[in-house]
Amino acid sequence: MWQELRVLLRKEIMLEWKQKYAFNGLLLYVLSMSIVIALVFRDELNPSNWNLLLWLMLLFAAINAVAKSFLSEKPEQLRYLYTLARPAAIILAKFIYNAGLLALVALLSLGVFAFLGEQHFHDPLAYVGLVLLGSLSLAANLTLVTAISAKAQNQSTLLAVLSFPLIVPLLLMLVRLSDTALTGTGANQGEGFLGFLLVLTVILVGVSVILFPFLWRE
Amino acid sequence: MTKQSPLRITYKALAVALLLYALIYGLLAEIPVSPQMGSQLGQSARNLLYHVPNWFAMLVMMGISLYHSIRVLRLTDPDREQTENPLRADIKANESARVGVMFNILGLLTGIIWARVSWNVAKEATSFSAWWGWDPIQTCALIALLIYLAYYLLRNSIEDPEQKAKVSAVYNIFAFMTLIPLFFVIPRILDGLHPTADGGAVLFKKEGMNNLLRTILYPGMIGFILMGVWIYEIRSRATTLRFRWQEWQSNQEYDNSHQS
Numbered sequence: 001m002w003q004e005l006r007v008l009l010r011k012e013i014m015l016e017w018k019q020k021y022a023f024n025g026l027l028l029y030v031l032s033m034s035i036v037i038a039l040v041f042r043d044e045l046n047p048s049n050w051n052l053l054l055w056l057m058l059l060f061a062a063i064n065a066v067a068k069s070f071l072s073e074k075p076e077q078l079r080y081l082y083t084l085a086r087p088a089a090i091i092l093a094k095f096i097y098n099a100g101l102l103a104l105v106a107l108l109s110l111g112v113f114a115f116l117g118e119q120h121f122h123d124p125l126a127y128v129g130l131v132l133l134g135s136l137s138l139a140a141n142l143t144l145v146t147a148i149s150a151k152a153q154n155q156s157t158l159l160a161v162l163s164f165p166l167i168v169p170l171l172l173m174l175v176r177l178s179d180t181a182l183t184g185t186g187a188n189q190g191e192g193f194l195g196f197l198l199v200l201t202v203i204l205v206g207v208s209v210i211l212f213p214f215l216w217r218e
Numbered sequence: 219m220t221k222q223s224p225l226r227i228t229y230k231a232l233a234v235a236l237l238l239y240a241l242i243y244g245l246l247a248e249i250p251v252s253p254q255m256g257s258q259l260g261q262s263a264r265n266l267l268y269h270v271p272n273w274f275a276m277l278v279m280m281g282i283s284l285y286h287s288i289r290v291l292r293l294t295d296p297d298r299e300q301t302e303n304p305l306r307a308d309i310k311a312n313e314s315a316r317v318g319v320m321f322n323i324l325g326l327l328t329g330i331i332w333a334r335v336s337w338n339v340a341k342e343a344t345s346f347s348a349w350w351g352w353d354p355i356q357t358c359a360l361i362a363l364l365i366y367l368a369y370y371l372l373r374n375s376i377e378d379p380e381q382k383a384k385v386s387a388v389y390n391i392f393a394f395m396t397l398i399p400l401f402f403v404i405p406r407i408l409d410g411l412h413p414t415a416d417g418g419a420v421l422f423k424k425e426g427m428n429n430l431l432r433t434i435l436y437p438g439m440i441g442f443i444l445m446g447v448w449i450y451e452i453r454s455r456a457t458t459l460r461f462r463w464q465e466w467q468s469n470q471e472y473d474n475s476h477q478s
Contacts, residue, residue, distance in 0.1 A: 151381065165365045
């Protein structure tokens with residue numbers, strides 16, 4: 001299992017390193033979005049709205065980043081992959097890779113966004129933690145949904161339709177919690193919900209690992 | 219098809235009796251008007267009896283759908299013995315989700331009307347916020363509707379029936395697992411108007427909701443659930459018959475083409 005996971009992860013990273021378009025495309029997207037928002041709003045953006053815009057940007061970055069994982073591979077390629085490794089290892093490798101990519105992109109965009117918006121954090125450590133946790137749970141949520149939509153026609157539309165209702169509650173929660181970390185106002189019950197988010201992410205990954213073997217078998 | 223068993227007749231009779239009881243007695247009984255409720259709620263509190271049961275019926279139908287989705291996956295597993303055609307389980311999962319969607323829409327509609335007369339009386343009737351207030355529970359209900367609409371979109375975009383059964387079962391299980399925990403937590407994070415939310419209206423807590431309402435609400439709830447099961451049973455039986463008819467027809471065609 002470990003061996004398979006390591007090899008699969010290496011394959012993902014090598015592929016990315018060779019092509020480089022996914023990561024660079026995401027960076028460019030984040031950068032141009034930040035510039036547009038900074039240009040349009042100048043000093044008029046209050047912290048809560050800034051927070052909301054950051055999460056919206058991260059949401060679209062996440063969907064673009066994760067869409068690559070199953071949709072860009074041809075069915076023949078996937079079939080070949082399925083003969084080599086166990087399905088649980090494949091979905092776990094995809095999840096870890098997606099989570100890593102998302103976390104990296106999220107941290108970078110947080111930096112750019114905070115720099116351009118001249119944002120002061122009430123609790124910077126908690127905010128960074130929330131962004132990391134958010135990218136983890138977004139990746140956990142999106143990885144299986146991408147695998148599902150790869151099975152159908154009109155894949156990219158379907159990915160958005162299938163994933164948005166699943167993500168909206170998560171996003172609502174993340175926006176509210178990070179707003180508290182940013183401004184220091186609001187209900188101070190963050191720790192309990194942080195634990196909940198972590199548990200939810202673990203559950204999502206577990207359910208994905210259980211369900212994925214049923215999905216790839218034809 | 220076998221003859222109707224006594225149990226089946228009993229539950230249908232019970233559904234009719236409980237629904238009639240909830241409908242007639244719910245409209246005739248005297249409503250408690252506590253000072254907290256005041257003029258704001260008044261007689262519209264009766265809507266509790268016809269709004270809340272929808273959600274419990276919806277949850278039960280979604281639970282049935284989840285159960286049959288799990289069965290689809292078990293039946294398509296090649297390591298296990300196939301005791302039944304997985305497509306039959308898929309029909310059941312599909313039809314129970316459909317009845318669940320019906321209850322969801324009914325719950326949303328009764329909620330919208332109730333919100334209009336209790337929370338948003340002061341607002342202009344033409345404004346959007348007079349009918350919809352983005353209360354967290356309301357939002358969760360809307361998201362649940364979107365999920366099941368997405369489920370149907372997914373079903374429509376896969377051709378092969380077995381593949382369709384499997385993929386939509388996976389989505390159904392995954393969606394259920396992600397949303398149910400969130401629906402219990404979100405109303406606690408965001409302030410709302412529903413009585414269950416912290417800091418929300420306290421109308422139905424303790425004294426507000428007295429025994430009289432309870433004696434109507436709970437039987438009515440069971441009545442709604444039984445009615446849902448009834449509709450689901452009829453629908454899934456009809457679809458199963460259609461499925462078998464098509465199967466039979468294609469077999470006939472196959473035989474004919476081989477004879478000639």
